[in-house]
Amino acid sequence: MTIHKINIGLTDEQRDGVMMLLNQDLADAYVLLVKTKKYHWDVVGPQFRTLHKLWEEHYEELTENIDEIAERVRTLGGYPTGTMEGFLSLATLKEHSGEIPTATGMVTKLVEDHEQVIRNLRNHVDRCSEEFHDQGSANFLTELMEEHEEMVWMLRSFIEGQPLESDGK
Numbered sequence: 717m718t719i720h721k722i723n724i725g726l727t728d729e730q731r732d733g734v735m736m737l738l739n740q741d742l743a744d745a746y747v748l749l750v751k752t753k754k755y756h757w758d759v760v761g762p763q764f765r766t767l768h769k770l771w772e773e774h775y776e777e778l779t780e781n782i783d784e785i786a787e788r789v790r791t792l793g794g795y796p797t798g799t800m801e802g803f804l805s806l807a808t809l810k811e812h813s814g815e816i817p818t819a820t821g822m823v824t825k826l827v828e829d830h831e832q833v834i835r836n837l838r839n840h841v842d843r844c845s846e847e848f849h850d851q852g853s854a855n856f857l858t859e860l861m862e863e864h865e866e867m868v869w870m871l872r873s874f875i876e877g878q879p880l881e882s883d884g885k
């Protein structure tokens with residue numbers, strides 16, 4: 717089998733650098749997907765229906781994003797991470813296994829996670845553009861970042877104006 721050498725104006729080092737960032741973003745998206753789905757299942761309380769539906773929309777959006785990130789790695793000639801072990805070793809997000817927070821606690825945790833993903837993506841956009849000269853990946857990650865900004869706005873709006881859990885009310 718002949719393998720055509722990729723000749724799209726990026727060096728192997730530039731493509732490898734971008735794919736490393738994409739695989740990290742893929743891993744974080746997967747961890748966030750699992751957390752969102754778990755809260756969709758576990759949430760209770762008066763806001764059950766709202767949050768159950770919102771998290772269904774979010775995990776559907778994350779599922780599409782995951783597919784796009786993985787396929788972008790293939791586009792650049794590499795292979796995406798595709799094992800749970802691999803995702804957990806690359807992800808920057810942490811799991812909280814064994815805990816079932818209150819509805820507000822779940823929203824707060826997801827806000828923090830989306831914000832962390834947004835900070836990572838903002839950094840990766842700059843690195844793709846400035847360090848690796850891959851404007852295509854920089855644009856792709858910018859769009860992903862904007863989607864997370866919208867998702868976190870919806871989550872943040874949900875808890876704004878509510879007393880914090882630690883107030884003991």
Ligand SMILES: [Fe+2]
Nearest residue numbers: 756757768772
């Ligand atoms: Fe469901």
